[in-house]
Structures are given as structure tokens and as C-alpha cells.
Amino acid sequence: MRRVAVIDIGTVTCRLAVADVEGPRVIRLGKQSNICNLGQGVDRTGKLAQEAMERVFACAKAYVDSARESGAEAVCCTLTSAARDASNSPELGAALASLGLDPLVIPGQIEGALTFLGVAQDFDDRRILVADNGGGSTELAVGELSGGTLDLGWVTSVQIGCRRLTERFLSRQDPPSAEDLAQAHEYAGRLFSQALADAGDRMKDPQALVVTGGTVTTLVAIDGELEPYDPSYVHLHELSCERVGALEQRLAGLAQEERATLKGIQAKRAPVILGGAVAISELLRQTGFPSLTVSESDLLFGLSIVAAAMLDGRESPVVWKPVMRPLKAPGQ
Numbered sequence: 001m002r003r004v005a006v007i008d009i010g011t012v013t014c015r016l017a018v019a020d021v022e023g024p025r026v027i028r029l030g031k032q033s034n035i036c037n038l039g040q041g042v043d044r045t046g047k048l049a050q051e052a053m054e055r056v057f058a059c060a061k062a063y064v065d066s067a068r069e070s071g072a073e074a075v076c077c078t079l080t081s082a083a084r085d086a087s088n089s090p091e092l093g094a095a096l097a098s099l100g101l102d103p104l105v106i107p108g109q110i111e112g113a114l115t116f117l118g119v120a121q122d123f124d125d126r127r128i129l130v131a132d133n134g135g136g137s138t139e140l141a142v143g144e145l146s147g148g149t150l151d152l153g154w155v156t157s158v159q160i161g162c163r164r165l166t167e168r169f170l171s172r173q174d175p176p177s178a179e180d181l182a183q184a185h186e187y188a189g190r191l192f193s194q195a196l197a198d199a200g201d202r203m204k205d206p207q208a209l210v211v212t213g214g215t216v217t218t219l220v221a222i223d224g225e226l227e228p229y230d231p232s233y234v235h236l237h238e239l240s241c242e243r244v245g246a247l248e249q250r251l252a253g254l255a256q257e258e259r260a261t262l263k264g265i266q267a268k269r270a271p272v273i274l275g276g277a278v279a280i281s282e283l284l285r286q287t288g289f290p291s292l293t294v295s296e297s298d299l300l301f302g303l304s305i306v307a308a309a310m311l312d313g314r315e316s317p318v319v320w321k322p323v324m325r326p327l328k329a330p331g332q
Contacts, residue, residue: 001027002308005067005075005327007060007101008299011039011082011135011163012272013214014056016063017300018070021308024148024317026121026301032066033214034059035268038092039082039135039163048086057095064099068327076307076322077101078299080111081136081161102323108157111299112139113318116152118301119210120145122236129206129287132299133213133279135163135272140195142206150317154202158195160188162215162276170275174255181252184275188282196286209289212298214269215276219247220294221264229264235296241284244292248277 001022008015014036019029036055042048060077067075077096083089083105096103106114115132125146132139138160143152169184170176176184196203220226220234223243251259251274260270284292306316310324 002311003070003072004304004307004311004324005063005070005072006300006303006307006322007063007067007075007077008303009036009038009056009060009077009079009083009103011042011080011137011161012037012269013135014038014059014063015300016066017304018067018072019301019304019308021304024305024309026297026304029301029304030070031300032063035266037163037268039161041167042082042086042136043164043167046086047088048082048092053092053095056092060096060101061099064101064327072327074307074311074324074326075101076303076324077103078111078303078322079103079105081108081134084108085136100325102325104323106320108137108139109155110318110320112141112155112157113152113320114302114306115139115212115299116141116143116155116302117145117150117305117318118297118299118303119212119295120150121297121301122295123208123210126208127204127206128208128210129203130295131209131211131283133211133215133276133283134161136161137164138279138283142199142203153204154199156195156199158191160191160279160282162272162279165275165278166272170278175252176274181278184278185282188279189286192282192286209284209287209292210295211280211283211292212295213276215273216280216292216294217296218265218269218273219244219277219280222262223247223264225263227263231296234294237294238291239294240291241281241289244277244281244284248274248281251277
């Protein structure tokens with residue numbers, strides 16, 4: 001069994017997982033998550049804000065210390081949509097390297113494949129469509145995990161995320177106008193529709209839509225008024241298209257300060273949760289599924305499996321290799 005640490009730096013959240021992995025399965029996994037908003041202003045400026053990079057650096061430093069204390073033997077670090085879009089991402093990369101990390105900005109297709117690998121652990125021998133709805137993009141992947149073998153028929157990344165929709169359409173008024181909300185829906189619907197049309201026969205009629213990410217888990221938490229957050233309640237919970245629509249309508253009628261007081265939401269997510277709800281609503285509409293299943297087994301799970309395979313000298317199940325850096329206690 002391997003104990004590995006993985007750090008994923010997204011557009012909204014910065015996350016750490018310390019996982020015990022045996023062969024192709026995660027036996028135990030502990031998560032830490034902090035909203036650092038690395039993607040602050042990136043859609044408008046094409047650059048990472050200095051204060052955003054400082055927040056991420058401080059968070060990553062604490063994560064490296066925590067991973068070391070947990071007994072993980074090695075750590076890897078990935079960055080996703082915001083870092084892909086920003087021209088000054090190497091500046092953040094250099095800062096993270098000073099912590100002993102080897103940060104990799106991963107393409108959307110790799111992000112989607114890693115997420116699918118994590119999600120599919122709960123769906124053996126079922127062909128599913130997995131959507132990883134983040135702050136700057138949504139990764140879509142169709143495939144099946146059978147006998148430990150991953151069969152991916154289609155993976156893509158679509159420029160739809162809760163922060164991107166918020167900054168483009170939903171920040172002019174608080175709460176946003178009906179016209180701004182309609183424009184956000186039109187944009188998300190058009191991009192999802194085009195992506196699904198491009199997939200063509202590679203979709204091959206998936207049996208279920210499984211969605212992961214901070215928006216959909218927060219929607220479940222708001223719906224269930226979860227205080228504190230209960231991952232066992234959220235994991236594999238189902239949300240109908242009608243329920244997502246009702247939650248969006250509720251959020252659209254509230255100002256940011258009012259959303260922040262709702263049971264089940266982190267206050268820092270209040271500014272972008274409506275944009276995320278729009279994305280989830282359009283995802284359901286364009287795919288035609290009457291409901292979705294929520295998964296807590298996301299990219300962190302898939303990344304942990306691949307990290308352990310690298311340490312074991314085994315082939316990566318997603319034909320991509322992270323760079324693992326050993327974790328040593330101070331003085332060693």
C-alpha cells in the first residue's frame with residue numbers, strides 16, 4: 001500500500017488529498033479544501049492576480065507541511081483552468097517549486113480523464129458521462145471502468161465554469177437581472193451543445209450523468225441544509241433537473257450577502273454559486289438527462305491512483321504521468 005499526497009490548484013479552490021492506495025483502488029482518502037480564487041479576473045485580463053497567487057502559495061505551503069506530517073511518502077501538484085488561461089502562470093509555478101513541488105499545468109483532456117478515473121470507482125461496468133464542473137471550465141468524459149481497465153470513448157474541456165460565467169454575465173447587478181441570467185444560460189447552452197455535437201457517436205448513450213465539483217456538492221448541501229457539511233450524504237446523491245432549476249431560481253433572487261447566509265454554503269462560494277447553478281442547469285438540459293448523480297470521488301481520487309502507480313513503477317491508467325517529489329521530515 002502507498003500513502004501519497006496530491007495537490008490540485010483550480011480556478012476557485014486549492015485542495016489537498018492524502019490517500020492510501022492499494023493497486024488500482026483508493027482505500028482511504030482525506031481531503032482539505034480552501035477557496036483561494038486563483039481565477040480572480042483571469043477571464044478579463046488573461047493574467048493571474050498577484051494577491052491570488054499569494055493566497056495559493058500560502059495554502060500550498062500549509063498543504064506540503066500537512067502532507068509531510070501525515071506520513072505521505074511523496075507529493076505531486078497539478079493546476080487546471082485558470083493556470084491554463086493565464087500568461088503569467090510560470091510565475092506561480094516558480095513560487096510553488098520553491099516549496100519542493102513540481103507543479104504541472106495539465107490540459108483539459110487530462111483533467112477530464114483523471115476525474116473520470118476517480119468517479120468511475122463507484123460505477124464498475126457502467127458506461128457513464130462524467131462532468132467536472134469547475135471555476136473556469138467543465139470537463140466532459142464518456143467511458144467505462146471494467147475490471148480495473150479504463151475505456152474512455154471521449155474527453156473534452158468546455159470553457160464553462162462558475163467563475164467564468166459570473167465574471168462575464170452575472171456581476172453587473174446584485175442580484176443579476178433576468179437579461180444577464182438569460183445571457184449566461186445562452187452562452188453555457190451554446191457551448192455545451194456544440195461540444196456534445198462534436199462528440200457525435202463517441203457518446204454511445206451513457207447510462208447516467210455523474211457530476212463532481214464544488215458547485216454541485218454545494219447545491220446538495222443547500223438543498224439539504226447541511227450544517228456541518230456531510231460528504232456521506234452528498235456522495236451519490238441525486239438531483240433532478242427540476243430541483244436544480246428551483247435552486248437556481250432561489251439563488252437568483254438573492255444578493256451575494258444573502259446567499260452567504262444560506263445553510264450548506266461556504267461564504268466564499270456565495271459570489272459564484274449562481275453561475276455554477278446555471279452551468280449545471282444547462283448541462284442537464286443539453287444532455288437530456290432528467291437527473292444527475294453527485295460524486296465526491298473526483299480528480300483527487302484519480303490523481304492519487306496515478307501517483308501510486310508511478311511510485312510502484314506501474315503504467316499510468318490515463319497515459320499521463322505526474323512528477324512525484326519525495327516528502328522528507330525537516331532535518332532528514
